[in-house]
Amino acid sequence: MSKCSLFFTAYAKARGATVIGTTSTPEKAELARSYGADHIILYTKENAVERVKELTNGEGVHAVFDGVGKDTFLADFDLLRRKGTLVVVGNASGPPDPVSPLKLSAKNLKLVRPRMGTYIATPEEAHHYTQEFFKAVQSGLFKPRIVNVYPFTADGVRDAQKEITTPGGKLAGKILIKIADA
Numbered sequence: 166m167s168k169c170s171l172f173f174t175a176y177a178k179a180r181g182a183t184v185i186g187t188t189s190t191p192e193k194a195e196l197a198r199s200y201g202a203d204h205i206i207l208y209t210k211e212n213a214v215e216r217v218k219e220l221t222n223g224e225g226v227h228a229v230f231d232g233v234g235k236d237t238f239l240a241d242f243d244l245l246r247r248k249g250t251l252v253v254v255g256n257a258s259g260p261p262d263p264v265s266p267l268k269l270s271a272k273n274l275k276l277v278r279p280r281m282g283t284y285i286a287t288p289e290e291a292h293h294y295t296q297e298f299f300k301a302v303q304s305g306l307f308k309p310r311i312v313n314v315y316p317f318t319a320d321g322v323r324d325a326q327k328e329i330t331t332p333g334g335k336l337a338g339k340i341l342i343k344i345a346d347a
Contacts, residue, residue, distance in 0.1 A: 171338075173230050173254075174200040175306050185220055187213050200308070214243045225249060235259040242268060250275040310338030317344045 174184050178201030186202040188194050194205040206216045217226060225246035231237055232255030239261075241251050251274060253261065269276060285291050301307045313328065315321035325340050 170230070170232055171197065171200045171310070172307055174202050175308070176301065178202075179301075179306055185217060185226060196310075214240055217244045221246065228252060230254055233257050235261050238262075238264075242272075242274065245272060245274055247272045248274070250277065253278045311341055312338035313340045314343050315340065317342050 170186065174186060174197060177184050183204075184202045185204045185206065186194075186197040187206045187208045188197055189207065189209050191207070194207060197205055204220055206213050218224075226244055226249060227246060228250045229241045229244050230252045231241050234253065234256035236258035238253070245251060249272065253276070264276075268274075285294055298307070302309075313325070315325040322342060325342060328340060
């Protein structure tokens with residue numbers, strides 16, 4: 166699971182949601198559980214759509230937060246229940262192909278693609294969401310997970326960039342560029 170997915174998991178769980186996560190490895194599954202996921206589907210070993218249908222008595226989920234993009238986008242529609250919401254938050258596998266609005270009408274679905282710069286557009290919104298985020302950090306709800314620290318050198322920054330942009334979903338946390346010793 167990506168770093169954003171872990172925060173989404175913790176936040177949704179804190180607000181009372183039953184969280185179903187999908188991931189590729191048992192190690193990432195344990196990490197997702199530590200952030201509050203109730204159910205984990207290893208999509209490398211089981212069919213995510215069938216498993217979600219089983220867990221939801223055939224209804225599907227209320228919302229899907231998809232950070233993968235192209236590889237999972239079309240299956241997301243099958244995961245959703247009637248009047249569900251698909252929130253596309255990333256494009257790890259590339260941007261999804263265009264889809265007809267008619268795809269939404271079968272179950273009266275909502276499709277959104279939030280972007281920070283347009284979602285938080287006013288100083289009041291910035292203040293509100295910043296305060297909410299920092300409260301979550303201070304309460305321990307959001308537990309940033311640092312997986313690597315790179316030196317503030319050309320090679321260090323290059324290595325960090327390579328780790329961020331390498332396909333395959335291996336990064337499960339934050340990386341830091343260390344500017345100076347404290």
